[in-house]
Amino acid sequence: MTRPGKASSAVPAADLAPLAARVLPWVLLAVLAAFPLLAPVLGLEYWLGFVRRLLIVMIAATSLNFILGYGGMAALGHAGFIGVGAYTVVALVDAGVGSAWLAWGAALAASALAAAAIGALSLRTRGVYFLMITLAFAQMLYYLAVSLSAYGGDDGYGLYTPLALGAGIDTGDEAVFFWVVLAIAALVFALFSRIAASRFGHALMGIRDNETRMSALGYPVFRLKLAAFAGAGALAGLAGALLASHNAFVSPSLMHWTESATLLVMVVLGGLGRRWGAPLGVAVWLVLAEVLKLHTEYWHWPLGLLLITVVFLAPRGLAALFARAGRAA
Known part of the structure; x- marks a missing residue:
């Protein structure tokens, strides 16, 4: 109990949670930015590439979380767009293009056009029919890639020359490429956070909760959903374009339906419609998979056990569980 006339210097626990939520992303960003400098000193060169892959997959998962968690569009073909981006890079590299920014920009545009075309048809369906038609389109893209013998067909295509980033630097520089991916990932997370808090984001969540009511209120439901689907x-x-540069190899397996399913699992694991749900789900899933692979070839069943545990203990995802723990503190 404090004495009368003297203010307590203790910060209420309720005020610490929002403060930590604001500060933690910046701390994490600073740690990741320093990682390329620390990795060679600590003998963690392998993990530098692994963390870069994590960031790329997080971009893809965040885009899926936007249409699924905020828009209620349960798509099972998101890996198809990853493949479109990757094969756009392949096509440009094969044609002699060496600029990373040109290749990645073209991948962004090509994937947006593909998503808009597929969404224009798929969004006329609902529920399981929407899920199945997005799966069907993704499998069509998969078999199209298999048939592209000019780009290696089922064997894939190797990108043996790093793409130029400018100023004499290319994607072959592990540290610089890591920082580029980190900057892009940070921009993507910030963009989706702003969009989710905008009028467009709130309208999308309203459509997710009650599409009929939003339509009756005069909202252009189909156009809003199509814009979200194309953007995602x-x-x-x-992400597919960055993954192509990261792996220096692209194959049709990148867009197989199992990749879409795994991406969906990671989003659900982290928390649908949660700001940090997708990155958290990707980090937990891929880190556990990588660690388990080092110790056993039967690494699938512990991940399955993890999913069962999350279903019972955190049905709204790990992000919701941590948020509840933060409020309780």
């Missing part, structure tokens, strides 16, 4: 597809394509 564009960012998935950008």
Whole structure:
């Protein structure tokens, strides 16, 4: 109990949680930015590439979380747009293009166009029919890639020359490429956070909750959903383009339906419609998979056990569980 006339210096626990939520992303960004400098010193060169891959997959998962968690569009073909972005890079590299920014920009545009075309048809369906038609389109893209013998067909296509980033630097520089991916990922997360808090984001969530009511209120439901679907597809394509440069190899397996399913699982694991749900789900899933692979070839069943545990203990995802723990503190 404090004495009368003297203010307490203790900060209420209720005020610490929002403060931590604001500060933690900046701390994490600073740690990640310093990681390329620390990795060689600590002998963690392998993990530098792994974390870069994490960031790329997080971009794709965040775009899926936007249409699924905020828009209620349960798509099972998101990997198709990742493949469109990756094969756009392949086509341009094969044609002699060496600029990373040109290749990645073209991948973004091509994926947006593909998503708009597919969405214009798919969004006329609902529920399981929407899920199945997006799956069907993704599988069509998969078999199209298999048939492209000029780009390696089922064997894939190797990108043996790094793409130029400018100023004599290319994607072959591990540290610089890491920082570029980190900057792009940070911009994508910030963009989706702003959009989710905007009028467009709130309208999208209203459509998710009650599409009939939003339509009766005069909202252009179909156009809003199509804009969200095309935007999410564009960012998935950008992730595919970055993944192509990261792996220096592209194959049709990148857009197989199992990749879409895994992406969906990671989003659900992290928390649908949660700001940090997709990045958290990707980090937990891929880190656990990587660690388990080092110790056992039967690494699938612990991940399955994790999903079952999350279903019972955190049905709204890990992000919701951590948020509840923060409020309780």
